[in-house]
Amino acid sequence: xxxxxxxxxxxxxxxxxxxxxxxxxxxxxxxxxxxxxxxxxxxxxxxxxxxxxxxxxxxxxxxxxxxxxxxxxxxxxxxxxxxxxxxxxxxxxxxxxxxxxxxxxxxxxxxxxxxxxxxxxxxxxxxxxxxxxxxxxxxxxxxxxxxxxxxxxxxxxxxxxxxxxxxxxxxxxxxxxxxxxxxxxxxxxxxxxxxxxxxxxxxxxxxxxxxxxxxxxxxxxxxxxxxxxxxxxxxxxxxxxxxxxxxxxxxxxxxxxxxxxxxxxxxxxxxxxxxxxxxxxxxxxxxxxxxxxxxxxxxxxxxxxxxxxxxxxxxxxxxxxxx
Amino acid sequence: xxxxxxxxxxxxxxxxxxxxxxxxxxxxxxxxxxxxxxxxxxxxxxxxxxxxxxxxxxxxxxxxxxxxxxxxxxxxxxxxxxxxxxxxxxxxxxxxxxxxxxxxxxxxxxxxxxxxxxxxxxxxxxxxxxxxxxxxxxxxxxxxxxxxxxxxxxxxxxxxxxxxxxxxxxxxxxxxxxxxxxxxxxxxxxxxxxxxxxxxxxxxxxxxxxxxxxxxxxxxxxxxxxxxxxxxxxxxxxxxxxxxxxxxxxxxxxxxxxxxxxxxxxxxxxxxxxxxxxxxxxxxxxxxxxxxxxxxxxxxxxxxxxxxxxxxxxxxxxxxxxxxxxxxxxxxxxxxxxxxxxxxxxxxxxxxxxxxxxxxxxxxxxxxxxxxxxxxxxxxxxxxxxxxxxxxxxxxxxxxxxxxxxxxxxxxxxxxxxxxxxxxxxxxxxxxxxxxxxxxxxxxxxxxxxxxxxxxxxxxxxxxxxxxxxxxxxxxxxxxxxxxxxxxxxxxxxxxxxxxxxxxxxxxxxxxxxxxxxxxxxxxxxxxxxxxxxxxxxxxxxxx
Numbered sequence: 001x002x003x004x005x006x007x008x009x010x011x012x013x014x015x016x017x018x019x020x021x022x023x024x025x026x027x028x029x030x031x032x033x034x035x036x037x038x039x040x041x042x043x044x045x046x047x048x049x050x051x052x053x054x055x056x057x058x059x060x061x062x063x064x065x066x067x068x069x070x071x072x073x074x075x076x077x078x079x080x081x082x083x084x085x086x087x088x089x090x091x092x093x094x095x096x097x098x099x100x101x102x103x104x105x106x107x108x109x110x111x112x113x114x115x116x117x118x119x120x121x122x123x124x125x126x127x128x129x130x131x132x133x134x135x136x137x138x139x140x141x142x143x144x145x146x147x148x149x150x151x152x153x154x155x156x157x158x159x160x161x162x163x164x165x166x167x168x169x170x171x172x173x174x175x176x177x178x179x180x181x182x183x184x185x186x187x188x189x190x191x192x193x194x195x196x197x198x199x200x201x202x203x204x205x206x207x208x209x210x211x212x213x214x215x216x217x218x219x220x221x222x223x224x225x226x227x228x229x230x231x232x233x234x235x236x237x238x239x240x241x242x243x244x245x246x247x248x249x250x251x252x253x254x255x256x257x258x259x260x261x262x263x264x265x266x267x268x269x270x271x272x273x274x275x276x277x278x279x280x281x282x283x284x285x286x287x288x289x290x291x292x293x294x295x296x297x298x299x300x301x302x303x304x305x306x307x308x309x310x311x312x313x314x315x316x317x318x319x320x321x322x323x
Numbered sequence: 324x325x326x327x328x329x330x331x332x333x334x335x336x337x338x339x340x341x342x343x344x345x346x347x348x349x350x351x352x353x354x355x356x357x358x359x360x361x362x363x364x365x366x367x368x369x370x371x372x373x374x375x376x377x378x379x380x381x382x383x384x385x386x387x388x389x390x391x392x393x394x395x396x397x398x399x400x401x402x403x404x405x406x407x408x409x410x411x412x413x414x415x416x417x418x419x420x421x422x423x424x425x426x427x428x429x430x431x432x433x434x435x436x437x438x439x440x441x442x443x444x445x446x447x448x449x450x451x452x453x454x455x456x457x458x459x460x461x462x463x464x465x466x467x468x469x470x471x472x473x474x475x476x477x478x479x480x481x482x483x484x485x486x487x488x489x490x491x492x493x494x495x496x497x498x499x500x501x502x503x504x505x506x507x508x509x510x511x512x513x514x515x516x517x518x519x520x521x522x523x524x525x526x527x528x529x530x531x532x533x534x535x536x537x538x539x540x541x542x543x544x545x546x547x548x549x550x551x552x553x554x555x556x557x558x559x560x561x562x563x564x565x566x567x568x569x570x571x572x573x574x575x576x577x578x579x580x581x582x583x584x585x586x587x588x589x590x591x592x593x594x595x596x597x598x599x600x601x602x603x604x605x606x607x608x609x610x611x612x613x614x615x616x617x618x619x620x621x622x623x624x625x626x627x628x629x630x631x632x633x634x635x636x637x638x639x640x641x642x643x644x645x646x647x648x649x650x651x652x653x654x655x656x657x658x659x660x661x662x663x664x665x666x667x668x669x670x671x672x673x674x675x676x677x678x679x680x681x682x683x684x685x686x687x688x689x690x691x692x693x694x695x696x697x698x699x700x701x702x703x704x705x706x707x708x709x710x711x712x713x714x715x716x717x718x719x720x721x722x723x724x725x726x727x728x729x730x731x732x733x734x735x736x737x738x739x740x741x742x743x744x745x746x747x748x749x750x751x752x753x754x755x756x757x758x759x760x761x762x763x764x765x766x767x768x769x770x771x772x773x774x775x776x777x778x779x780x781x782x783x784x785x786x787x788x789x790x791x792x793x794x795x796x797x798x799x800x801x802x803x804x805x806x807x808x809x810x811x812x813x814x815x816x817x818x819x820x821x822x823x824x825x826x827x828x829x830x831x832x833x834x835x836x837x838x839x840x841x842x843x844x845x846x847x848x849x850x851x852x853x854x855x856x857x858x859x860x861x862x863x864x865x866x867x
Contacts, residue, residue, distance in 0.1 A: 008341070010362065010364060011387075012384050012385060012386050012387040012388075012390075013386065013387040013388050014384060014386075014387020014388075014390065014489045014490050015387065016387065017387045017388055017390075017489045018387070018489060020431060020435065020471065020474065020475070021474075021475040021478060021488070022475075023472075023475065026468075026471070026472055027462070027471065028462050028463070028467070028468045028471060028472070031462040031463070032462065032463060038462070042334070042336055042337065042341070043337055043435060043436065044337070044435055044439075044461055044462075045336055045337065046439060046440075046442065046443070046461060047336065048332060048334060048335055048336040048337070048833060049331070049332040049333060049334065049335065049336075051828075052334055052336060053333075076362070076363075078363075079649070079651045080651070082651070084651060084652050084653060085362065085363040085649070085652075086341075086361070086362045086363070087341070087343070087361040087362070087652075088334060088341050088361065089333055089334055090333055118384075119366075119369065119380075119381055119384055120364060120365065120366075120369070122369050124368065124369070125369075126363075126365030126368040126369065126649065127363055127364060127365045161384060161490055162387060162489055162490055217756065217758055218495055218497070218498060218499070218500045218755075218756040218758075219410070219413065219497075219498045219499060219500065219501070219502055219754065219755035219756020219757075220502045220753055220754055220755055220756065221502075221756065222500060222501065222502050223502045242487075247482050247486060247487035247488070248475070248478055248479045248481070248482035248487060248488055249479065250479050250482050250483055250510075251482045251483050251486050251487065252486055252487065253486035253487060253491070253493075254486070255486065256482075256483065256484060256485055256486035256491075256493060256500065256501045257486075257493070257500040257501045257502060258485065258486040258491065258492065258493045258500045258501070259500075261380065261492070269380060269381075272373075273369075273373040273374055273377040273380065273381070274373065274374060275372075275373065275374045275375070275787050275788045276374060276787075277374060278374045278376040278377060278379070278380065279376060279495070321502065321504060322504065323504055323505050323750045323753065
């Protein structure tokens with residue numbers, strides 16, 4: 001048994017939509033099989049108006065125990081720190097968030113916005129958005145560096161834009177069945193069980209990466225090759241299980257020819273979307289990827305790349321993903 | 324003197340975003356309303372000065388619910404600015420993906436967002452209540468569970484082509500990123516058929532999709548209802564019976580004027596991406612219906628009125644000239660402003676009018692034969708021109724019931740269309756992308772029909788970066804506040820007149836608002852009521 005309250009701040013609902021795609025367990029399974037009681041969710045709750053306000057006050061006053069507080073979206077502080085750009089149930093959402101986080105046993109940030117501010121916090125950050133416990137890569141955010149919920153954990157960050165449903169449901173189940181102690185967190189408070197490996201781990205293009213064979217361009221040009229060298233793929237640089245735990249159970253960005261955009265890292269969106277940075281690998285001297293994935297100097301990298309290309313087997317230069 | 328009550332509903336939930344509604348009730352009916360979008364998101368400001376492709380990453384994240392639709396039109400906006408030549412296969416894949424997003428949205432919206440209100444205790448006396456609870460109660464209802472779980476299938480098709488749903492950016496100027504394989508196509512058929520057999524026919528219709536599509540008039544629908552137990556007892560049958568029993572066919576009309584910017588490009592009519600050529604190439608036709616007359620849609624007639632929006636000024640600008648300068652709501656309220664939504668208007672003979680966007684709008688527009696001559700491609704796909712909802716609106720008028728039926732009807736059509744487009748993906752002409760020339764200057768326009776209505780972007784590119792970006796969402800069309808002339812938008816207008824049986828739980832307001840499937844997260848830019856204090860006899864629910 002665990003009670004869950006889920007609220008939206010400066011949110012696009014993408015994480016909720018992702019969550020509703022869940023299988024094994026589905027969202028209905030969470031309720032019927034795992035005793036998860038969803039006290040309220042903005043897209044699924046029956047209550048509105050006064051009933052919601054009364055519920056929130058009962059939680060804050062601890063008449064109703066809150067086991068898991070899930071927050072999706074940024075904490076909106078604008079204008080000028082007032083939070084009036086995001087009102088909810090009669091007051092700035094940020095005030096609800098502060099009080100609820102302090103009565104909940106566990107606080108879970110679902111998706112990048114709640115984790116670190118994400119796209120809304122890209123300069124000029126017109127809404128003065130921030131994450132629950134990080135602002136971009138910097139610890140702190142809305143609740144502060146030292147925040148620990150009553151259950152003894154900092155905000156559990158499930159990043160991604162959106163977060164994969166499975167990352168959310170498995171963490172909820174772990175908390176609901178008393179396995180909070182098994183959730184080990186990394187430096188960004190991400191559960192290591194999901195965010196130790198790279199987005200590239202399990203990528204169907206990884207053989208092309210090893211032989212340094214690049215995808216030529218989008219569309220039919222992605223029938224072979226690795227997306228890292230030209231098309232800006234961040235697979236080797238991004239901690240995420242997208243190619244271990246497939247999206248919608250069937251695919252991943254890279255498998256469909258879509259470069260990884262590094263959305264589980266706290267600097268996302270990368271380079272603040274500056275001109276020339278989208279779907280284009282940033283390079284030194286026009287050839288060497290600027291963000292090397294190897295622990296070596298540029299010359300060693302070049303030698304390795306040239307050697308790999310010369311040694312590449314014939315198939316590596318042919319279409320792999322054919323009709 | 325009648326008793327006037329002022330109800331504050333905050334939050335008016337399940338609108339995919341937060342809304343506060345101030346409802347004024349007299350003699351058991353709503354006589355005035357103000358709907359406030361209570362959140363500012365600032366995406367258009369963020370986009371300025373960024374990479375021209377930034378819209379592909381940013382706009383789907385305006386709204387996780389119709390991110391695929393955001394991507395479709397964001398991409399088209401750059402396509403038109405760069406005059407790309409998108410290969411036919413790429414258009415088919417874009418169309419399949421976006422329609423699959425809508426196929427997902429129909430059951431998910433119906434069960435998770437809309438129908439659970441019928442479980443409300445206000446309806447406990449209904450003869451159909453036990454059945455409604457059994458099927459539609461959240462999380463545990465028999466159909467709820469099937470509907471929610473089936474909604475994940477169409478987006479598996481999306482994910483095969485786009486890598487994931489939500490939030491893919493796989494449509495790029497010049498085509499798509501993917502180069503599908505045979506098994507993607509074959510599996511897509513399998514997923515569609517599962518959607519049809521397990522939910523659309525078995526649970527929703529209680530008949531074949533082809534039998535449903537024989538309905539051309541409201542009388543046909545009533546005849547269909549009585550034709551068999553299987554029809555009456557289907558979720559669609561139960562929905563219609565419940566609506567007729569509880570008067571949901573009698574309120575929620577709105578402005579009775581409609582906008583569809585159309586979508587689903589037929590590549591045969593669109594060799595080069597241009598704004599001028601777009602209408603001709605639409606398979607789901609565009610058009611404006613005002614005072615019962617059809618007008619050819621022209622994006623140049625779109626304006627945004629910000630008189631009552633929390634933005635600086637009171638301009639009425641075309642989106643290319645659009646401005647987004649936010650005000651502190653506390654300051655703005657003193658100027659009589661009351662919402663974060665802008666109020667889009669359409670010029671008819673130079674006069675800005677409010678229009679409803681959404682499935683009902685699309686289906687009414689599709690009822691006009693003129694739409695076929697305005698959009699040549701619509702003649703090429705079955706049921707693009709479809710008389711059913713024009714007839715229903717003429718016969719019984721728009722209402723909560725009719726609006727919901729229009730949306731459900733689209734699941735049937737889109738199921739057929741996705742199959743037709745899958746058949747068109749041609750591996751002999753194996754092109755899914757043609758690299759465009761990235762022009763440093765240009766103006767673009769992209770439009771599509773998200774599940775909830777016309778969704779459009781206007782982009783101005785200068786010196787290789789975004790100079791201006793404006794997004795006009797269906798929710799803004801529907802939920803925007805009054806304009807400079809005091810004309811209400813569709814949702815405010817539709818709420819006025821609604822009966823309120825129980826002022827402690829005014830579920831009828833929620834039915835109307837939710838029938839539009841508004842999505843406030845998408846109202847990139849909805850809140851007032853100055854008069855409340857003077858008029859209100861009672862103030863229900865103001866916890867400070």
